[in-house]
């Protein structure tokens with residue numbers, strides 16, 4: 001895999017009238033497996049949303065391979081898989097159809113076999129013909145997570161991927177994240193649960209909390 005770089009420079013974030021973090025500068029590259037840490041409400045989701053171009057920082061910028069992401073969205077999104085709090089699945093489609101649709105529109109491994117494999121990995125065999133709206137929140141989350149076994153993109157940004165996932169699932173997903181980074185990908189996530197990996201680096205957002213002296 002090409003050596004990729006995700007850089008954030010002098011990033012400051014405000015939500016409503018509340019300044020969250022400021023002056024955050026970091027560089028991640030191929031092979032990095034990173035957890036964004038910090039107490040509830042510190043701004044972890046806000047940071048991820050800035051990283052994927054869904055929210056604007058107050059100051060600073062995000063660059064993918066030296067290009068500012070908001071000016072090069074099309075190129076950036078060809079390399080990014082983002083799973084946010086809302087799983088982004090279509091409620092009127094079955095689990096199978098959701099993944100088939102994803103295979104069609106994304107840079108994915110193709111074919112029914114790989115799709116069955118991805119359903120098996122998330123424990124949805126037998127549920128493939130049920131429309132997503134009739135599945136539980138946890139099962140819907142697992143349809144979204146099945147994309148991780150289909151995608152070929154290098155950069156994964158995942159907000160609480162382990163929510164509604166049992167202990168075995170957490171271990172299996174963590175192994176997949178390690179495999180992705182060892183193959184030259186970059187995985188950035190938030191998690192309220194312990195992530196069982198020796199490879200994980202962390203960014204503590206408390207270290208960048210706004211202290212009130214920035215102009």
Ligand SMILES: Nc1ncnc2c1ncn2[C@@H]1O[C@H](COP(=O)(O)OP(=O)(O)OP(=O)(O)O)[C@@H](O)[C@H]1O
Nearest residue numbers: 015016017020038039040041042043044045046047
């Ligand atoms: N759209 C918004 N408008 C105003 N304030 C917001 C908005 N979204 C989030 N906030 C506030 O910004 C702060 C950070 O929210 P964020 O969801 O980024 O935190 P978090 O660290 O991910 O929290 P948690 O660990 O609880 O998921 C919170 O105080 C939240 O209330």
